[in-house]
Amino acid sequence: MKKISVFTFMLAVTAVFGQKVSDYKYISIPQTFKDFEKESYGLDDSLAKALKSKGYVVVQEGKDQWPSEIEKNSCSFAVGNILNKSSFLRNKVELEFKDCKGNVVFSSKGSSNIKEYKEGYQDALKQSLISLPASNPMANLQVIKESPKENVVTKSEESSSAPVTENTSGKYTNGKVNLQKIQVDTNQFILADGGSSVPFAIFKTSSKKDVFRVKLSDGSYTIGYYENGNIVIDMPQSNGEFTKEVFSAK
Structure with missing residues (x-):
């Protein structure tokens, strides 16, 4: 012994075994999502709030200081993104998280009948978050x-x-x-x-x-x-x- x-x-x-988003403790999200560069509709702050409520530690680029306990170029965090998937009649988003190699570890779509952009995108994001598991890092x-x-x-x-x-x-x-x-x-x-x-x-x-x-x-x-x-x-x-x-x- x-x-x-x-x-x-x-x-x-x-990561050798393949990870789920719930395996992560830390999530990095950009200050502005690429698909919403002209107008964020508050999606960045809403996503950060939702992630924190599910036990993740969120780092918003440009807003939060990078945690000293992890390296920015390490593989110990996932990167979140919100994609604009809207159609003519519906506001739609796709919530996506990737690992350090660019592999998607979680993806969920949400849509809304609300025609106003801000309320509609917020509602679609809320729908996409329903299936997001809480942080439970192995x-x-x-x-x-x-x-x-x-x-x-x-x-x-x-x-x-x-x-x-x-x-x-x-x-x-x-x-x-x-x-x-x-x-x-x-x-x-x-x-x-x-x-x-x-x-x-x-x-x-x-x-x-x-x-x-x-x-x-x-x-x-x-x-x-x-x-x-x-x-x-x-x-x-x-x-x-x-x-x-x-x-x-x-």
Whole structure:
């Protein structure tokens, strides 16, 4: 057993698995949206207010100071935009969020029968926000390859600077791959391959004790559970079936 230090950081390794907008804590929005350069109709402020109500930390370019805890050129925030999709009879907008690589992580359209531009666009934005999930960032993890006399260090987005309580980690194997369990918090742990910087699997608690929701490195979802001191993952197969993969403690 080895002690693992858990520190804060803002690098989003979960991007390897593909992210949702709710995975983010920080959202950047422009002071003026490109499709509304001539007249904003208050959409920027309305979007910022709505995002904050859903738990996001919003940075409005030109209005807010960039948070010191994240780098502006990092991948730890999403970028929001409002596109004008209006037709002859309706005011329509499309709410869109992209990651640092330009991939769309959320998109939602809204429309309004209100003919007045400001009221109509505001109403359309309100409709597009209905399906926007609240911020619920996963612990964004980066596992640094372990040298023989060094501890593995992981970093979590949830705190800012001071190390949190140290956790013990155990080593597990299925006879083919050796993995290390890293306890992130009471609700989440990962199995990490010591020879890779990519987590093998992320485990999050479910409503049933000792049964976990599991996200694998290829982006697929399954379940995992404890059995006789071992960690078991139901591994999805190409034929739609599942095989029982048992990882025994070393």
